[in-house]
Amino acid sequence: MNKTNSFKKQFPWGLMAFLAMGVAFAAIAPYATFNPDNFNNATSRFANETLLRLAGLYVHAFAGGIALIIGPFQFLSRLRARRPTLHRWMGRIYLLGILFSGLAAFLIAPGMISGLVGEIGLLLLATLWLWTGWNAYRNIRAGNREVHREWMIRNYALTCSAVTLRLWLGILIGTQIPSLETKYANDFDALFVEVYRVVMWLAWVPNLIVxxxxxxxRRTFQLSIGKKQLAAEA
Ligand code: HEM
Incomplete structure (x- = not known):
């Protein structure tokens, strides 16, 4: 592989891994203090919630963070080929992370500041997250490696909603700030709630399309390789 091709392949992976690590550590940091005073606009509500739901938030954030960090390494073909046992163990931890974080999401979603529209968006995301993870697991157990990889691509795209959510939040808040006075009567909380509601969908629907x-x-590429091999053998 020449230098340009190798850069073209490595850059998207590097960017994905960098953003995943950055968001995982930055997003989890306030919860690692176990002090609700450090929570943000969206999660300050948990200061008055039951202990069970507060625990749900911690489980969700930590287990999701682990999955976010492990995910990029599972796509490295060299690591898969050289250290298959490590790939398998990291895969198990990743999927357990999805299981715990996804189930906890059902516990913490009710009562979100974004209201029903945002709750439905995130509950749909949680359902798809668990479902794609289950399909990835079931296919690798059945020995269908290629189908397993496809489900993992879909699943990690959904895991990355933790990254895209924060990017979209920043972008939309930035575009709405100029109309803070005219549209929101200088009420930043009202602006935040409106943006948050949209972001609960924008964070994952485009990811799934990509x-x-x-x-x-990948399927088209594999088909063309298969055809070339058949032509060479003929
Ligand atoms: C992909 C499926 C995911 C779903 C369905 C989901 C769902 C949720 C829900 C319902 C909340 C509560 C939001 C609120 O109270 O307004 C939340 C918050 C949170 N989630 Fe997730 N989440 C997902 C992925 C992740 C991942 C992968 C991470 C890893 C970092 C993560 C980290 C957090 C954190 C730190 C919070 C607290 C809010 C914040 O500080 O921004 N989530 N999530």
Whole structure:
């Protein structure tokens, strides 16, 4: 592989891994203090919630963070080929992270500041997160490696909603700030709630579309390799 091709392959992975690590550590940091005074606009409500739901938030954030950090390494073909046992163990931890974080999401979603529209968006995301993870697991147990990889691409695209959520939140708040006075009567909380509601969908629907495009491109590529091999053998 020449230098340009290798850069083209490595750059998207590097960017994904960098953003995943950055968000995982930055997003989890306030919860690692176990002090609700450090929570943000969206989660300050947990200061008055039951202990069970507060624990749900911690489980969700930590287990999701672990999955976010492990995910990029599972896509490295060299690591898979050289250290298959490590890949398998990291995969198990990743999927357990999804299981705990996804189930905890059902516990913490009710009562979100974004209201029903945002709650439905996130509950749908949690359902798809668990479902794609289950399909990835079931297919690798059945020995269907390629189908397993496809489900993992979809699943990690959903895990990355933790990254895209924060990027979209920043972008939309930035675009709405100029109309803080005219549209929101200088009420930043009102602006935040409106943006948050939209972001609960924007954080994952485009990710899933991109994942599906990657899956389709892989299939086309593999089909063309198969045809070339058949032609060479003929
Ligand atoms: C992909 C499926 C995910 C779903 C369905 C989901 C769902 C939720 C829900 C319902 C909340 C509460 C929001 C609120 O109270 O307004 C939340 C908050 C949170 N989630 Fe997730 N989440 C997902 C992925 C992740 C991942 C992978 C991480 C890893 C870092 C993560 C970290 C957090 C954190 C730190 C919070 C607290 C809010 C904040 O500080 O921004 N989530 N999530």
């Amino acid at each position: 994942a599906e495009m990657i899956v389709q491109r």
